[in-house]
Amino acid sequence: AQSVSQHNHHVILSEAASLELGCNYSYGGTVNLFWYVQYPGQHLQLLLKYFSGDPLVKGIKGFEAEFIKSKFSFNLRKPSVQWSDTAEYFCAGHTGNQFYFGTGTSLTVIP
């Protein structure tokens, strides 16, 4: 069965710190992987996505993620976080008609 797991439930960082949020997936076939962000009171927004090709994908707002097939991982990274990055982050896989979301990681950035 398809599933996505996120290891970190709550992360607190100071501004300018580096960020890495873990995501592991379990899939039997073709993998399409995504990271979404949800700012307080707002809708889910796509940060980046991986379908195939270069395993290092760059998204909006300075985020990037690396697909490592041997580790079944798709971790999200940002070299230097800002206060405005405070939000909920969801890793997701897509297959067939639907997304399979992780439980989310709440990131708080302290000024």
Added chain:
Amino acid sequence: GAGVSQSPRYKVAKRGQDVALRCDPISGHVSLFWYQQALGQGPEFLTYFQNEAQLDKSGLPSDRFFAERPEGSVSTLKIQRTQQEDSAVYLCASSLGAGPGYTFGSGTRLTVV
């Protein structure tokens, strides 16, 4: 419109009450999806429409949940005889095709008391 619109934003229902949640997708989007996001969880798939046809309803948790999209645009998710465990944010998303190029709405937060 520019985005996916959902109404109401918030709904409080007494246990046993029926509720109807509305989704207005982006104009021209063929595919429409409903997801349920319980507190502290990621969204979980409920159902999928392509135009007016409901192609997948495998995620609906019980026969109290019913979704329709009669003219292939606006969709309504109906929950009959609401229970406390139905409390969640209900997200609607639409896309041009069947692939993962979704746009999500802001959701309807349902609280059953």
